[in-house]
Amino acid sequence: MTSASLTTDENKVEISCQSCGSQLILDAHQLSTVCPYCGSPSVISRPPRQDIPTPAFVIGFQIDKQRAADLARQWLRRGKLFAPKDFKSAIPNLIQGIYLPVYLYGSTAQTLYTASIGENYTETETYTTRDANGKTVTRTRTVVKTEYRHLDGKHACYVMDVIVSASKGVSNSQFQAIEPYDLRAIRRYEPAMIAGWAAEEPSRSQANCFDLAREETRASIQRQLNQFMPGDSFRGLDFRINFTREFIDLALLPVWCFAVRYSEDKPPVQILVNGQTGQVAGNAPVSLGKVSMVVLAVVVGIALLIGLMILAQG
Ligand SMILES: [Zn+2]
Incomplete structure (x- = not known):
């Protein structure tokens, strides 16, 4: 050839x-x-x-x-x-x-x-927390764990x-x-x-x-x-x-x-x-102006979200 x-x-x-x-x-x-x-x-x-x-x-x-x-x-x-x-x-x-x-x-x-193949299984675990009156209580919850x-x-x-x-x-x-x-x-x-x-x-x-x-x-x-x-x-x-x-x-x-x-x-x-x-x-070419606008919007969005979370906890 x-x-x-x-x-x-x-x-x-x-x-x-x-x-x-x-x-x-x-x-x-x-x-x-x-x-x-x-x-x-x-x-x-x-x-x-x-x-x-x-x-x-x-x-x-x-x-x-x-x-x-x-x-x-x-x-x-x-x-x-x-x-x-x-x-x-x-x-x-x-x-x-x-x-x-x-x-x-x-x-x-x-x-x-x-x-490594992971198989999920559930486990019940106990944990302590405070109830509405501020008393320490013990509760249980189900968690998913993975065995490899x-x-x-x-x-x-x-x-x-x-x-x-x-x-x-x-x-x-x-x-x-x-x-x-x-x-x-x-x-x-x-x-x-x-x-x-x-x-x-x-x-x-x-x-x-x-x-x-x-x-x-x-x-x-x-x-x-x-x-x-x-x-x-x-x-x-x-x-x-x-x-x-x-x-x-x-x-x-x-x-x-x-x-x-x-x-x-x-x-x-x-x-x-x-x-x-x-x-x-x-x-397609990328316009830097447009990208920075989007990045800015995302950053502002995340900042707002973090602010809201802090307010909600406080
Ligand atoms: Zn050419």
Whole structure:
């Protein structure tokens, strides 16, 4: 799976973004002077690369340009508590639809875990207090206590559907925010399938993507273990995963990229729209003014509450 570049089409232009490091392949007529991921104008054309793996799979676009633009606009308007007002009313600027390079990861994960499992029980205890007349009296009450016991065990699962971004222009956490993709629509890659679209060669190393995929898998196994623990509560969950039969395949997935510029002195904000499902995500900027107002309100609220408690006791 090496030795061939993404396409051998002569009408393609390969460019490299000097700002975010993505490696783009555009149709000659689409030659763009801005990077679709970061909005930076510092893109330069570069000679074709020959040492890039060929994609194994592709999912086609289901969401058209107009629909993607509508979804991005709705996303901006929706209540973003801490976003500056200018951001919410900004117009998302479509850069383009792109086939994003990702790695599909799978493996068999065998996990050994240990934890302390808590079982609750109730106990009746006696205590002394003063009654309304100021006399010391002894009363009883029921309290919940927890007894812990050690548990260790094995957990095994197939990991099938972990997808990580292979583009430096889209961080894996940004990409996770527009997941999932419906993998039932996946097809074997043919260059004709992406004709007329921009695509990118992986700009992140396969080793780096392996690490990201294992990290995602680890987080998902941790969630499964958390749900799976018996008893009323647990603590000290510790686990070690042994990955076997790992595979990683390069695929191209459809994404619409938008850049929102809401202030002259701020870099544009990237908004991504899943080109198959329409899921939208982006990192809405945080207005410091709004945050300090909320923090102030909370602090004042707590101070009032403490004041009331002191008054009630006194
Ligand atoms: Zn860029």
